[in-house]
Amino acid sequence: MTPKLLVPFDDSPPAAAALEHALARFADEEITVLYVIDADEPDGSLRQRLLTEAFEERRRTGERTADRVLEGARRYAAGYGVEIATLTAFGRPARRIVEHAEGNGIDRIVMGTHGRSGLSRLLLGSISEAVSQGSSVAVTTVREAGEFEEFSRQDVAHTA
Template identity: 40%
Template sequence: MSDRILVGYDGSSPADSALEFAFEKFPDADVTALHVIQIPEGYWPAFEGPEVRPPVTEKAREHADDVLHTAREIAAEHDRELDTDVVAGQPDNRIVERAEDEGFDVIVVGSHGREGMSRILLGSVAENVVQRSPTPVIVVR
């Protein structure tokens, strides 16, 4: 039985499906939706380190709050509680780190997100999470 589920959430249709899947397949689990404000790859080395928080604009934080508002609406439709959080960095890294650091039992992600063209099977974030995570990962299409 999975008690704690981490859902990588970017507001895309596959992310909505991933969140709905988590609610339906894990009816008794605590679910957390994590939105990652993506820092462009070329800037990331300046912010590496476990305690370093990359600067993000107020507009980026407002957008993240709007995205997670949609996640909370989905939770309400399923009559479920939902914890939400916003972090900044590389989405795949932050999702895996959060799952490891906080002892989540399962990660659920959409097959691809908003950014760029989707790949044939998996988006790059989903693919990297699957490859790097020691925690079981469910990819939802």
């Protein structure tokens, strides 16, 4: 069976580096590129009901952006002679990435990272770090410069 690879993609330079890494290193695998529109679904609260129109506009704008970004990813992959699947999800990115990986038999996640450290990482958070810590599948993070780091649950078990 062909291994399955997930590449979360947002058209940032680190995401582009991750896609390039995936296409160069894992071209024979089944590659899915995932764009996550960053927002929570309305929860039915009064506040959310009042904001429904704004929410729907944000969703439409996000879907148009996703279409553009994913078309660019398909064209880029075609340059490598690789056909990819593309998918759009809606919600918190780290959560949706992990849910998709675990619910669809993904063997590895390859994603970009800005490589923040210290205070900026604490204040801004890191989607790649949250995915690495929350996922039960292997995660490879790629910096814009092409440096990459592989992480898996087995690594954690050996260091604990």
